[in-house]
Amino acid sequence: MSTFRQQEPRGRTLFDKIWDAHVVQNVEDGPTQLYIDRLYLHEVTSPQAFDTLRDKGLKVLRPKQIFAMPDHNTPSTASEPLPVGVRQMEALKRNCKEFGISHFDMGTKDNGIIHVVGPEKGLSLPGMTIVCGDSHTSTHGAVGAVAMGIGTSEVAQVLASQCILQQKPKTMRINIEGELCKGVTAKDVALYIMAKMTTGGATGYAVEYAGSAIRNMSMEGRLTLSNLSIEMGSRAGLIAPDDITFAYLKGREYAPKGEAWDKAVEAWRQLRSDDDAVFDKEVTFNAQDIAPRITYGTNPGEGMAVDECIPDKRGQADEADFLAQLQYMQFTPGQRLLGTPVDYVFLGACTNGRIEDFRAFASVVKGRKKAPNVVAWLVPGSWVVRQQIIDEGIDEILEEAGFELRLPSCSACLAMNPDKVPAGKLCVSTSNRNFVGRQGPGARTILASPLTVAATAVTGVITDPREML
Amino acid sequence: MRQKFNKVQSTCIPIAIDNCNTDLIIPARYLASTTRDPKFFGDAFMHDLRYDADGQAIHDFIMNQKDFSEAPRQGVHEIIVAGQNWGSGSSREHAAWAIAGYGVRAVISSSFADIHRNNLLNCFILPVVVSPSFQQELFQSIAEDPQTQVLIDLPSQTVTNIATGHSEHFPINGYKKYCLMNGLDDIDFLLKNIDNLPA
Numbered sequence: 297m298s299t300f301r302q303q304e305p306r307g308r309t310l311f312d313k314i315w316d317a318h319v320v321q322n323v324e325d326g327p328t329q330l331y332i333d334r335l336y337l338h339e340v341t342s343p344q345a346f347d348t349l350r351d352k353g354l355k356v357l358r359p360k361q362i363f364a365m366p367d368h369n370t371p372s373t374a375s376e377p378l379p380v381g382v383r384q385m386e387a388l389k390r391n392c393k394e395f396g397i398s399h400f401d402m403g404t405k406d407n408g409i410i411h412v413v414g415p416e417k418g419l420s421l422p423g424m425t426i427v428c429g430d431s432h433t434s435t436h437g438a439v440g441a442v443a444m445g446i447g448t449s450e451v452a453q454v455l456a457s458q459c460i461l462q463q464k465p466k467t468m469r470i471n472i473e474g475e476l477c478k479g480v481t482a483k484d485v486a487l488y489i490m491a492k493m494t495t496g497g498a499t500g501y502a503v504e505y506a507g508s509a510i511r512n513m514s515m516e517g518r519l520t521l522s523n524l525s526i527e528m529g530s531r532a533g534l535i536a537p538d539d540i541t542f543a544y545l546k547g548r549e550y551a552p553k554g555e556a557w558d559k560a561v562e563a564w565r566q567l568r569s570d571d572d573a574v575f576d577k578e579v580t581f582n583a584q585d586i587a588p589r590i591t592y593g594t595n596p597g598e599g600m601a602v603d604e605c606i607p608d609k610r611g612q613a614d615e616a617d618f619l620a621q622l623q624y625m626q627f628t629p630g631q632r633l634l635g636t637p638v639d640y641v642f643l644g645a646c647t648n649g650r651i652e653d654f655r656a657f658a659s660v661v662k663g664r665k666k667a668p669n670v671v672a673w674l675v676p677g678s679w680v681v682r683q684q685i686i687d688e689g690i691d692e693i694l695e696e697a698g699f700e701l702r703l704p705s706c707s708a709c710l711a712m713n714p715d716k717v718p719a720g721k722l723c724v725s726t727s728n729r730n731f732v733g734r735q736g737p738g739a740r741t742i743l744a745s746p747l748t749v750a751a752t753a754v755t756g757v758i759t760d761p762r763e764m765l
Numbered sequence: 766m767r768q769k770f771n772k773v774q775s776t777c778i779p780i781a782i783d784n785c786n787t788d789l790i791i792p793a794r795y796l797a798s799t800t801r802d803p804k805f806f807g808d809a810f811m812h813d814l815r816y817d818a819d820g821q822a823i824h825d826f827i828m829n830q831k832d833f834s835e836a837p838r839q840g841v842h843e844i845i846v847a848g849q850n851w852g853s854g855s856s857r858e859h860a861a862w863a864i865a866g867y868g869v870r871a872v873i874s875s876s877f878a879d880i881h882r883n884n885l886l887n888c889f890i891l892p893v894v895v896s897p898s899f900q901q902e903l904f905q906s907i908a909e910d911p912q913t914q915v916l917i918d919l920p921s922q923t924v925t926n927i928a929t930g931h932s933e934h935f936p937i938n939g940y941k942k943y944c945l946m947n948g949l950d951d952i953d954f955l956l957k958n959i960d961n962l963p964a
Contacts, residue, residue: 318963320958320961320962321958323940323954324939324940325938325939325940326938326939326940326941327938327940327941329955329958331962331963340796340797340857341796341856341857341858343799343800344799344800344801344858347800347801348952352952354952354956357959368796369797378797380797380798381797383797383799384797384799387799429856429858430855430856431854431855431856431880433856444880445856445880446856446880446883447856447857447858447861447880447883447884447887448858448859448884449858449884449887449888449950449951449952450883450887450951452952453951453952453955456952456955456956457952457955457956457958457959458959458962459955459958459959459962460951460955461940461951461954461955462883463938465879495784495850495853496784496849496850496853496876496878499850499853499876499877499878499879500879526854526880527854529850529853529878529879531879531880595784595786595853614783617782617783617784710788710793710855711792711793711794712793712794712796712797719818729786729788729854729855731786731788731789731854732788732789732813733788733789733792733813734788734793737792737813737818738818
């Protein structure tokens with residue numbers, strides 16, 4: 297019956313391949329019903345979802361595909377959690393027991409920040425669809441998965457049906473070509489991209505990161521990069537799985553084993569954008585243009601190279617917003633921030649709470665001393681990371697330099713647990729958001745890499761890490 | 766929470782903040798609730814812009830100015846006109862609960878962050894995307910007359926500035942429009958469609 301010449305099949309992107317493989321149906325004049333392989337739960341965005349199930353008399357459809365752990369409220373010291381946090385963590389534990397869901401409790405060896413634990417345990421695997429009631433779920437895309445943050449109503453939907461309804465995003469590829477300079481980390485690459493794309497510049501898109509700098513990037517670095525995808529509004533960020541991915545995942549607790557592993561890797565090797573794949577948008581940056589970065593404003597896109605001056609946007613269309621940001625940060629247009637005294641430094645969060653981040657921090661502070669004016673919070677992203685820090689002797693390097701290693705937690709990333717930066721204090725932080733009040737009401741946050749945070753921690757002022765390598 | 770949406774005609778609260786993130790809409794310390802109590806979340810809406818550390822109203826903030834401080838009721842302040850990229854950042858649906866709890870039924874902006882837009886829809890609050898010029902015209906009309914009314918008509922997908930008579934068509938997919946007009950949520954739909962899931 298086909299007398300028409302068939303259209304050449306257009307190459308598909310990595311995102312298309314994973315998305316298409318999970319389509320249950322395309323609702324007429326509506327969203328896609330997408331099958332979800334993995335749901336993660338934490339204590340903050342799940343209690344009301346379980347209430348929805350109870351209200352409607354529903355059960356959890358596929359509890360074996362769901363993993364839960366408290367992370368936002370867990371304290372980073374042996375102190376008690378805040379009472380409101382206890383209530384949420386108890387609710388999570390109770391709900392998981394009632395509905396038969398695996399729960400990694402606070403203080404146990406399996407616990408940590410979801411976005412650190414998921415890849416670390418091999419729970420997040422290439423080709424999967426992964427969701428969690430947390431915007432930094434984009435992290436898991438680094439293993440070659442479609443990973444998206446969702447709201448609590450959608451958490452309830454996945455609990456009940458293992459599906460969500462989503463509008464398929466457009467696709468964008470961001471290429472970073474060339475070799476990164478000394479002292480430049482994945483965090484700097486991410487902050488550079490955020491500044492170029494702006495805080496809403498990738499809204500409506502799923503972003504694939506590619507190019508030689510990405511191919512040469514470690515798995516930890518890729519997780520950092522994907523983590524920050526949401527900070528330019530992107531629905532998801534993902535990286536084609538390769539030998540680096542497979543080497544990272546092999547032998548992990550929940551990764552396939554033996555023959556199943558070999559078969560999985562064979563299939564995962566197909567997970568790449570076809571050579572003739574067309575993206576809705578494609579952007580290329582030169583790795584050599586990227587220096588260690590810091591932010592100066594109150595969204596992650598308002599950043600610059602650590603040795604640059606804050607731009608002067610007076611007279612431009614966004615003048616009012618720009619000046620409001622600087623007023624909050626107590627900075628002025630044209631100001632150079634190198635040498636500015638800081639009060640706090642924070643190493644950790646789902647952005648930079650992995651072993652490589654602690655190795656980087658230790659490489660700078662080794663043989664040096666913490667500046668007396670700085671309060672330093674060093675918080676591993678999981679108990680596995682913490683054990684690795686100890687096994688590698690990094691804790692001793694930190695201790696000799698006057699730093700204390702804390703317990704796994706989201707900690708000072710979002711001021712939901714005891715770790716809050718006091719009003720007016722300046723914190724140089726490896727976390728992901730420098731929003732107004734994010735680290736505590738009135739707290740001022742500068743986002744930076746573990747290297748920059750380490751250099752700043754020992755000098756007590758904002759410091760270019762390249763001077764200390 | 767599941768109020769059916771048809772038409773809303775109301776005065777507006779202009780919140781002309783670009784990239785207003787969900788941390789601003791509801792600070793993290795209010796996420797510790799395990800319920801959806803509308804009063805709790807409504808009180809937390811834009812909290813740290815409305816109140817200082819001592820709990821005193823910050824008079825400069827628009828929601829504390831006399832023309833805009835009245836809590837929403839039918840025909841009054843049921844609509845927010847917002848800056849671009851409204852609801853960026855954290856996925857917290859608590860931001861949508863705060864907007865709903867305060868009594869707002871629709872948010873008009875030139876762009877919304879993806880996760881927050883879905884959260885609004887799931888809470889039966891209508892996100893209305895308009896052109897930047899229409900958005901600016903609304904801010905202008907409200908600045909000139911705080912009593913300016915805006916009509917949002919979901920069946921015809923039009924938004925009208927009553928002050929100028931200008932209208933714009935706004936997008937929403939047919940499925941979600943039907944859900945909003947009939948008070949149906951996605952979970953009911955999904956449960957009818959789980960017979961053919963992968964093993």
